[in-house]
Amino acid sequence: MTELRGLGYLKVQTTDVPRWRELMIDSLGFAEGTGPEPDGLYLRMDERSSRVIILPGETDEVLAVGWEVRDQFALAAVGRAVEAAGTPVKMLSTGEAAHRGVEAAMTFTDPAGIPVEVFFGPVLDHSPVLTGAGQKFVTGKCGLGHVVLPTTEMEETVAFYTEVLGFLPRGAMKVGPAAEDGSQARIRFMGINQRHHSLAVCPAPHGGAPGMIHLMVEVDTLDAVGRSLDNVQKAGFTISSTLGRHTNDKMVSFYVRAPGGWDIEYGCEGMLVDETWYTSEEISADSYWGHDWSGAEPLAAFTPPAS
Numbered sequence: 001m002t003e004l005r006g007l008g009y010l011k012v013q014t015t016d017v018p019r020w021r022e023l024m025i026d027s028l029g030f031a032e033g034t035g036p037e038p039d040g041l042y043l044r045m046d047e048r049s050s051r052v053i054i055l056p057g058e059t060d061e062v063l064a065v066g067w068e069v070r071d072q073f074a075l076a077a078v079g080r081a082v083e084a085a086g087t088p089v090k091m092l093s094t095g096e097a098a099h100r101g102v103e104a105a106m107t108f109t110d111p112a113g114i115p116v117e118v119f120f121g122p123v124l125d126h127s128p129v130l131t132g133a134g135q136k137f138v139t140g141k142c143g144l145g146h147v148v149l150p151t152t153e154m155e156e157t158v159a160f161y162t163e164v165l166g167f168l169p170r171g172a173m174k175v176g177p178a179a180e181d182g183s184q185a186r187i188r189f190m191g192i193n194q195r196h197h198s199l200a201v202c203p204a205p206h207g208g209a210p211g212m213i214h215l216m217v218e219v220d221t222l223d224a225v226g227r228s229l230d231n232v233q234k235a236g237f238t239i240s241s242t243l244g245r246h247t248n249d250k251m252v253s254f255y256v257r258a259p260g261g262w263d264i265e266y267g268c269e270g271m272l273v274d275e276t277w278y279t280s281e282e283i284s285a286d287s288y289w290g291h292d293w294s295g296a297e298p299l300a301a302f303t304p305p306a307s
Helices: 017-027 072-084 094-099 154-164 222-234
Strands: 004-014 041-044 052-056 061-069 102-109 115-122 146-151 168-174 186-191 199-203 214-218 239-246 252-258 262-268 287-290
Touching (some): 017 052, 061 102, 072 102, 146 154, 222 239
Parallel strands (some): 061 115, 146 199
Antiparallel strands (some): 186 199
16 A cells, blocks of 8 residues: 555756746646746646646756655655655755645655655645636646656566555557567556556666656647647647557547657546456557657657767
């Protein structure tokens, strides 16, 4: 049983905040929030003061993947579990937590080298959430959405999230060529609530920046997805994948390339898992229809870093 309730926030550093604004606010309809960094971009999806935080910097990389727990007791339990597994844990200062809009948080690094934060007590903003096209983001009991993370330490990363943090396996998909012994690498999907997966991990050739393959967010209608697809194309963003429906979470979505070399998946109609009958399955295709990746630029996570 996991103490984690959902993906709470994503904190990203970028060399191009204005282009992120064009993507997230002008094209995808996120509402603009407020935060302590005057040059940062704070993005609202619901009553949380921000769900995605974009901060200026000299590199494009993920600064933190934030997972939410119920309360201070759950936070302490996660800290004990992570430390017992041999991973150092640091409690954030009161000021650092306030900068994230939460009461308290801890930080540690997963086996993939990605900064992880666990928190409780998000600060709420009760003003109206003024999205770009009147769409509603599907968050609540399912959290912000899901992230797909690259790792060079696949077995260790999967074990950490399942055995230490308590994620439930939610299926897999083979990727790449088979080895001589017939074995084959797999993407592993994992969940902590009714969203099919809040996390997936994927074998990658290198670690380091950007530390992300994609972030998925869900909206309430297909029309909202279609309008956003029109918007990103008009704004000149690269469509990594055309509209399609996934086989595992049933999401109807498209993928757009974000500044920094990773994708935003924007979709609707995702399934809710019922654990009374669900069993972990292996999909043999990622989509029933659509999701044509032929026009995609290489992801930074799979491109050799510049020397």
